[in-house]
Amino acid sequence: MIFMPTADTTTIRQAMKRKHPKSHVRRVRFLDKGYTSKQCATETEDRWLLAKVPQRDRDSAHLRRLVASARKAAECGIPVARYRNLVPHGPALGG
Numbered sequence: 001m002i003f004m005p006t007a008d009t010t011t012i013r014q015a016m017k018r019k020h021p022k023s024h025v026r027r028v029r030f031l032d033k034g035y036t037s038k039q040c041a042t043e044t045e046d047r048w049l050l051a052k053v054p055q056r057d058r059d060s061a062h063l064r065r066l067v068a069s070a071r072k073a074a075e076c077g078i079p080v081a082r083y084r085n086l087v088p089h090g091p092a093l094g095g
Helices: 007-019 060-075
Strands: 027-030 037-043 048-054
Touching: 007 027, 007 037, 007 048
Parallel strands: none
Antiparallel strands: 027 037, 037 048
């Protein structure tokens, strides 16, 4: 697979750098667009991280509830994505 540098790739790299300044993003792989968000996998030196950009509901209270429900599910042994940070929505991320 070939990954072409784009404005979207640059934006994702910058957002990851803000929240994980010690990590170096080696590559960004865009995934199929979901119903509620755009998402991509970012490869760092020690692991892959998933970056999600909400498209439908950008309310921060909704996102906090989503994170809380995912944490509760993980505590119960259900395999779910672990949310690490919330990057405030801005024009560079599509709105």
